[in-house]
Amino acid sequence: MGTFKIEGGHQLKGSIQPQGAKNEALQILCAVLLTPEVVTINNIPDIVDVNKLIKLLGNLGVKIEKIGKGSYTFQADEVDLEYLESDAFKVDGRGLRGSIMIVGPLLARFGKGYIPKPGGDKIGRRRLDTHFEGLINLGAKFRYSKEEQFYGVEADRLKGTYMLLEEASVTGTANIVMAAVLAEGQTTIYNAACEPYLQQLCKMLNRMGAKISGVGSNMLIIDGVESLGGTDHTMLPDMIEIGSWIGLAAMTKSELTIKNVSWNDLGIIPSVFRKLGITVEKQGDDIHIPAHTNGYEIQSFIDGSILTISDAPWPGFTPDLLSIVLVVATQARGSVLIHQKMFESRLFFVDKLIDMGAKIILCDPHRATVIGHDFKSTLKAMTMTSPDIRAGISLLIAALSAKGTSTIQNIEQIDRGYENIDERLRAIGAKIERVE
Structure with a gap:
C-alpha cells in the first residue's frame, strides 16, 4: 500500500495544467x-x-x-x-x-x-x-x-x-x-x-x-x-481537478495559474469559490489565483444568514467538489453549512480534519457546519488514510497547509483520479514524497 509523506506549511508558486476529465x-x-x-x-x-x-x-x-x-x-x-x-x-x-x-x-x-x-x-x-x-x-x-x-x-x-x-x-x-x-x-x-x-x-x-x-x-x-x-x-480538462487546485492555492496562500481550463464548461464552480472569499481571475482560458496573504472571507446570503453550499445536478454545483470546499472553509473567516445531498457517506472523512484541529460540526450524514480559523490557528500534521478519491485529495490539501509532516495512507484512492499528482505538485514547490 502506497503512502504520501507531506511537509506542509509551504507556499507554492507556478502554473499547473489540469489532466483530461x-x-x-x-x-x-x-x-x-x-x-x-x-x-x-x-x-x-x-x-x-x-x-x-x-x-x-x-x-x-x-x-x-x-x-x-x-x-x-x-x-x-x-x-x-x-x-x-x-x-x-x-x-x-x-x-x-x-x-x-x-x-x-x-x-x-x-x-x-x-x-x-x-x-x-x-x-x-x-x-x-x-x-x-x-x-x-x-x-x-x-x-x-x-x-x-x-x-x-x-x-x-x-x-x-x-x-x-x-x-x-x-x-x-x-x-x-x-x-x-x-x-x-x-x-x-x-x-x-x-x-x-x-x-x-x-x-x-x-x-x-x-x-x-x-x-x-x-x-x-x-x-x-x-x-x-x-x-x-x-476530452475536456477535468473540472474537479481545476476546483482542487483553486482550493489548494487558497489553503496554502499560494499564487497559482491553472492553464487551459475551458472556462465555458466550468459552470458555477468559479462563483462558488468566490463566495468563500477566494479571488478567481479569468486570464484568457486560464485561472489565476493570487496569494491570499490576508486570508479569505466567506460571504453571507443577502439577508445575513449563514451561507449554504450544496450539490445538485448540473448546472448545479458538482458533489465531487464539496469535500474540497469543506476543507477550504476550515481556514476562512466566517462559517458555512456544507450540504451533501447525493451521497450519505461522503462527509465521514471530517473526523480526520477535526483531529487536525478544524472546527467542524457534523450535523448528520449529509450536513456539516464549518467554522473557519482565519489562519489564526493552523491545522496540525497527522497520519491519516484516504477513504475515497475526493476525500483523499481534500486531506492532501489539508496536509499541504498544515505545519509539520503528515502521512496519508491508501493513496491508491487518490491515484484512481489524479495523474502523477506528487510529481506535478513538486513542480510548483510542494514537499511531497511517495513511499511504496
Missing part, C-alpha cells in the same frame, strides 16, 4: 464499442480508473494502440462476447464503477450486455436502477443473479420510446443514450443529465453518425440509426 473518459471509452471503425481519443488521463477500463476493453477484444501521451486509437471490430460470461470478467468488471457503461453499447450493437455489480468509492448507495429501467424501456429483457451479483440485459432489437428518468443520473443517461443511438425509431429522454461531459459524449456520437438533438438540455431526442462510424475526440 476522468468522468468524461469513462463514458467516451465505452462508446468505442458502438462501431467497428477506428476511434481516436486524445487527452486521456493516465489514472488507475481509466487504465482499468482500457484494460477491460482490451480483454473484450478491442484493438488498442497508444499513439502519444494521452492519445489512443480503439477499434472494436472483433469483440469477444464470450469474455462477458467468463469468471475473469466477473472479477475485472467489479473493480471499476465506470464499467457499468459498457452495457448500453454492447446491448445496442450485439443484443446483450452483462456486468457484475461494479465497485468504486464507498460514499453511499449508488443505485443502478436508472440504467436498467432505461434499457428495459427500450425493450431489453433484464435478469439478475443475486448469488453472483451479476446483471444482464438482452434484446434482438431495441425500439425507441419516451422515458422520464427518475433521477438525472450522469452515467445512467450516458448508458441509455449509447443504447438509443442504434435503436429503431425515436427515443426521448426527459430529466436527462446535461453535464458538459455528457454533452461531449453526445457531440462525439453525432460526429460518428448519431442523430441526437437537445444536447446541453435535460431533454434529449435521439433518432436511431443503423450504424456508427469512427471519429476523433479530445
Whole structure:
C-alpha cells in the first residue's frame, strides 16, 4: 500500500495544467464499442480508473494502440462476447464503477450486455436502477443473479420510446443514450443529465453518425440509426481537478495559474469559490489565483444568514467538489453549512480534519457546519488514510497547509483520479514524497 509523506506549511508558486476529465473518459471509452471503425481519443488521463477500463476493453477484444501521451486509437471490430460470461470478467468488471457503461453499447450493437455489480468509492448507495429501467424501456429483457451479483440485459432489437428518468443520473443517461443511438425509431429522454461531459459524449456520437438533438438540455431526442462510424475526440480538462487546485492555492496562500481550463464548461464552480472569499481571475482560458496573504472571507446570503453550499445536478454545483470546499472553509473567516445531498457517506472523512484541529460540526450524514480559523490557528500534521478519491485529495490539501509532516495512507484512492499528482505538485514547490 502506497503512502504520501507531506511537509506542509509551504507556499507554492507556478502554473499547473489540469489532466483530461476522468468522468468524461469513462463514458467516451465505452462508446468505442458502438462501431467497428477506428476511434481516436486524445487527452486521456493516465489514472488507475481509466487504465482499468482500457484494460477491460482490451480483454473484450478491442484493438488498442497508444499513439502519444494521452492519445489512443480503439477499434472494436472483433469483440469477444464470450469474455462477458467468463469468471475473469466477473472479477475485472467489479473493480471499476465506470464499467457499468459498457452495457448500453454492447446491448445496442450485439443484443446483450452483462456486468457484475461494479465497485468504486464507498460514499453511499449508488443505485443502478436508472440504467436498467432505461434499457428495459427500450425493450431489453433484464435478469439478475443475486448469488453472483451479476446483471444482464438482452434484446434482438431495441425500439425507441419516451422515458422520464427518475433521477438525472450522469452515467445512467450516458448508458441509455449509447443504447438509443442504434435503436429503431425515436427515443426521448426527459430529466436527462446535461453535464458538459455528457454533452461531449453526445457531440462525439453525432460526429460518428448519431442523430441526437437537445444536447446541453435535460431533454434529449435521439433518432436511431443503423450504424456508427469512427471519429476523433479530445476530452475536456477535468473540472474537479481545476476546483482542487483553486482550493489548494487558497489553503496554502499560494499564487497559482491553472492553464487551459475551458472556462465555458466550468459552470458555477468559479462563483462558488468566490463566495468563500477566494479571488478567481479569468486570464484568457486560464485561472489565476493570487496569494491570499490576508486570508479569505466567506460571504453571507443577502439577508445575513449563514451561507449554504450544496450539490445538485448540473448546472448545479458538482458533489465531487464539496469535500474540497469543506476543507477550504476550515481556514476562512466566517462559517458555512456544507450540504451533501447525493451521497450519505461522503462527509465521514471530517473526523480526520477535526483531529487536525478544524472546527467542524457534523450535523448528520449529509450536513456539516464549518467554522473557519482565519489562519489564526493552523491545522496540525497527522497520519491519516484516504477513504475515497475526493476525500483523499481534500486531506492532501489539508496536509499541504498544515505545519509539520503528515502521512496519508491508501493513496491508491487518490491515484484512481489524479495523474502523477506528487510529481506535478513538486513542480510548483510542494514537499511531497511517495513511499511504496
